[in-house]
Amino acid sequence: MAAMGTTCRSRGSPLILVLRVLCVLAVVTCYLLQSAIQHNIDSLWRYLRHHVLYETVYFETWFVVFCYSIIALVPEAMAKVPFFSKYRLERSLTAPRPSIPHLMTEGTLYMLPLAALDTVIVKRRFPEVSENVIELKRLDWIQRARALPERAPTLGQMVLQVAAALIIYDAMFFVIHYSVHRNAFLYRTIHAHHHDHPAGLHGRVTNRLTVAERLALVLSANFSLRLVSAHPLSRTGFIVVFIGLLVENHAGFDLPWSYDKIIPFGVMGGAARHHAHHVYGARQYQPFFTYIDNYMEQSKQHFSGKDDNL
Template identity: 30%
Template sequence: MASDRLLQPLWDFLLFRYYTLVSSPFFPVLLAFSCYFIFSVPFAILDVLGERAPLFEYKIQKQRRPTVGMMLRTLGTAVYNHLVFVLPAVLISNVELISGALGVLLIFDTQYFFWHLAHHKNPHLYRWVHAIHHDYISPFSWSTQHLSAVELMTVGFWSNIDPILLKCHPLTIWTLSVFSIWMSVEDHIGYDLPYLPGHLVPFGLHGGAMAHDIHHQKPSSNFAPFFSHWDRLFGTAVTVKPS
């Protein structure tokens, strides 16, 4: 039905005006990094302003602030790591788009939870693969992709293979890319803002900034990247900020 494809005009516009761009194999990388940069900048400004920032009251670890040098280092890591297929003419329904994106998020959340847990339990894996991400006890937006090459490739592999396994439409993949990158940045912003989208998820099923901030303070907790169900099942969920 037509009501199931409300975004069809947008899809037609993208195909007609920007087909060369969106069909390029480099477009997903450009989209992902552009979103990461745009989402991170506002919170980087807040961190630079420090106590002068109007939202400083929501800062989780008020005693710790990332320096400009720390920001440049982590941004440099992301830039360093980021160094033609046929598009379908028909767009999927809104329900298919949302269900496909949610399915990929749940699969990725499962994959990363067990991968993350294993690396914290194994000192050798932690040291050689994951330790770089814990360079900072107090996370900030640019530290989101402060990862080792191995971790980035692992995350990138899942991010690319999971939508293929679920046979997601390209627009679902792009939407998912924007949304998942925002969720990742939100995890690291260091602010528990009351109006973040994650607070709309019922029953506390979304982890968000507070949960991941606690993980950086207490690394034996909150291993899942987006949701809280796996941490609850395995007894690793911590919802109260440690002293």
């Protein structure tokens, strides 16, 4: 509760106001320099489109593991710096240090089922990719290269596609998350493993998932990206943002400059809310946003009030 109170106070702090102003200035700068930025996006896409690693069907599966491996190091480094100790959500937390073999096993177990799907499934074509190209790929049992569009997305398209996919994913995973918490069998077999962290909540808990839950998470994210017809470059950006948000939610630090405080009106959840979910388990089911959880809380209070008056 103290952490939540600190969160509420920090949203109106001078630091947050400064960061919000900087964010607005960054948006205005991007708008004014969009031609130059678009030129760089086009150049980047021309390079990536013909890069052997980016072209392979396994790129996104590998890139998720790569991003997680790098981003998960941030809270581990913060835990070693005394300055950040005051922002810990659990004062006595001693995060375990996974061994190299453990990390390699974890990465392999993550990639194997997804790589198998990458090998045999022809991914839904991206915009501007000819249907003839997709039909030719369907003739092959083994998929090797992705059919990538020739043109890069605009900066605006990338931002909108990433934001829209996050919103859709958040709503989809809320349904899954709420369901496994409400059903005892599903909770025991699918989700309980994620809540089993005796050492406390830390960044590595992000990937403490059963195979079924991991597939649900990945397929939900993929479906969200497909719904918005996300360009491959937008998908790449989505992975970075997505992994970053997930790790921050599980990092165990409630930083005064985190995204949930910079974005106004309490729209985003953040680490403190997700920590509360791991502690109590009966609320805060949305991974990133708050509107569904808030609506459910208000509805629950409304109907509870009616029952009390009967």
